Amino acid sequence: MVYDYIIAGGGIVGLSVGMALMQRYPGARLLLLEKESGCAFHQTGNNSGVIHSGIYYKPGSLKARYAVEGSRVMAEFCQEHGIRHDLCGKVIVASLEEELPRLENLYQRGLQNGLKIDKLSPEQLREIEPHCAGLAALRVYSTGIADYKAVAWKYADIIRENGGETRFNTAVTGLKSHENGHVVQSTAGDFQARIFINCGGLHSDRLARMDGVNPQARIVPFRGEYYELKPEKRYLVKHLIYPVPDPQFPFLGVHYTRMVDGAIHCGPNAVLALKREGYTWSDISLRDTLETLTYKGFWKLAKKNWREGFREMYRSLSKAAFTRSLQLLIPEVREDDLVPSHAGVRAQALMDDGKMIDDFLIVRGQGSVHVCNAPSPAATASIPIGQAVVEAVPAPTAVKAALSAA
Secondary structure, eight states: OEEEEEEEOOSHHHHHHHHHHHHHSTTOOEEEEOSSSSSOOSTTTTSOOEEOOSTTSOTTSHHHHHHHHHHHHHHHHHHHHTOOEEOOOEEEEEOSGGGHHHHHHHHHHHHHTTOOEEEEOHHHHHHHSTTOOOSEEEEETTOEEEOHHHHHHHHHHHHHHTTOEEEOSOOEEEEEEETTEEEEEETTEEEEEEEEEEOOGGGHHHHHHHTTOOOSOEEEEEEEEEEEEOGGGGGGOSSEEEEOOOTTSSSOOSEEEEOTTSOEEEEOOOEEOSSTTOOSTTOOOHHHHHHHHTOHHHHHHHHHHHHHHHHHHHHHHOHHHHHHHHHTTOTTOOGGGEEEEEEEEEEEEEOTTSOBOOSOEEEEETTEEEEEEOOTTTTTTHHHHHHHHHHTSOOOHHHHHHHHHO
């Protein structure tokens, strides 16, 4: 059998692409391959669960456009399918004088992206977050939380309901292109595809290179580690509470996130992972570590951001340091209020010159499409990303034949 489409990757982006294809072309021959035993094992299943508003992203960028649209359609999707979510809003808090200009820049950027935002004085901040301290804040209304694992599984259901296939425990091991498509080699045998779509997340650059495509970047994994507030301390947080991010660093800083189950997660910090799926310090892959440490782009990034990198590592190893970061936002939090929680790994595409790719990166090959950079807010933006990939691939053979006959 020759499939119209084979998708590599059962995270939320790969599943969204599959869902968008099957909704546009019901009955298309589609196969989604995932190396794990189910959906959403890695970035999707270990992220913060936030529906991002788009306030941080450069106006006109894919991240900004897809996050703004994605926050709206994600809430609608969750509502339609009975998936837990809450558009609870968030506050971004300036704790230091030097953060006030950056807070104003965020406000202007949010307005350019079409968001509803309020400026808050310290008194107004305490009205909605009584335990939060700050010199000024922004209230962003379209931020929320969602159960992205449930979203991913619903995407998989929709793929199957429209005639597509999902196959788990099947890793892609090689690709051979020919004039009519691809032979996709896997741990379950070979499959034929007219179009190959790479949504491999942490391994997306490797899959692209298997196809002879140079994404001009390499995935470098960063681990984000979280603590959780003890249940008796959850009253300290009403919404989502974020610091003002450093624009020179691609992470948002330690923050408080309400989860759909009522828990309050605190974090993450951001440290280099020694394995592409390295969720603890003891998770080490010699191949992955050497690939990072021999990459000139990593060392250029490290040279530029070594101070921030050491702070993140220190915060990873010191609970007291982690707590002090949290106390800038909520002074009442104490070290013994925190218990360890999950960690996630972010697949960050890094260029040879040490610059982190700031936007989603979708690269076309010969009979293939490669999603080579889809970090946060990819879960929020998954539906628009899926629709964008559909626009980049041809219709199935049967659809093209019917159009020609007509």
